[in-house]
Amino acid sequence: MTKDDIITLPKPRLRARSQKVTFVTPEIEKVIADMEAATIDWEASRKHEVGVALAAVQIDQLKRVVVIRDDFNDKDNHNFTVFINPEITKYEGTVEKDYEGCLSVKNVYGLVPRHTKVRVKAMGLDGKEFRVTAEGFLARIFQHEIDHTNGIVFIDHIRDQEDAFFTLTDSGELAASNYAAEIKDNPELWESSED
Numbered sequence: 001m002t003k004d005d006i007i008t009l010p011k012p013r014l015r016a017r018s019q020k021v022t023f024v025t026p027e028i029e030k031v032i033a034d035m036e037a038a039t040i041d042w043e044a045s046r047k048h049e050v051g052v053a054l055a056a057v058q059i060d061q062l063k064r065v066v067v068i069r070d071d072f073n074d075k076d077n078h079n080f081t082v083f084i085n086p087e088i089t090k091y092e093g094t095v096e097k098d099y100e101g102c103l104s105v106k107n108v109y110g111l112v113p114r115h116t117k118v119r120v121k122a123m124g125l126d127g128k129e130f131r132v133t134a135e136g137f138l139a140r141i142f143q144h145e146i147d148h149t150n151g152i153v154f155i156d157h158i159r160d161q162e163d164a165f166f167t168l169t170d171s172g173e174l175a176a177s178n179y180a181a182e183i184k185d186n187p188e189l190w191e192s193s194e195d
């Protein structure tokens, strides 16, 4: 599995709800291995970005599975933690805006409001339930990825906010997008369609 297996907008599946996973079968293990391989391959092709996490829908599998890098400050650490049927049980902290991008939304970044602290419940690879409390950037990642399992893409939170959209320049900096020309009525972003 490679970065080319990652689906991007306007694919309609990105706005579909994923199904709950009942058992960790070999099929699910294969989906997880594919998700990790696709994320690492995507990252290898990007100069200025890190692939921090992926939801199964992004490789066209409507299953409630999310993988998150164990150390997203270290590109050489290719270990992930797997969260099956992840669910936010409590929102805490404050709501803050910060930049987000997505492997399924090409070249669009956004300033998205998220809670600074969340409590998450999930099933692990061993089939057992576990809980984590996440703060800061990790809390943001959980909210972004769990949104994917519910068919929500980060841009859906900021659709009408003219000053919330950015693009990555060749030198790796974020520059404000031209909202009227590139975002507002861009069918790629807002209208689901196959190719």
Ligand SMILES: [Zn+2]
Pocket (backbone or CB within 6 Å): 101, 102, 103, 104, 144, 148
């Ligand atoms: Zn995403």
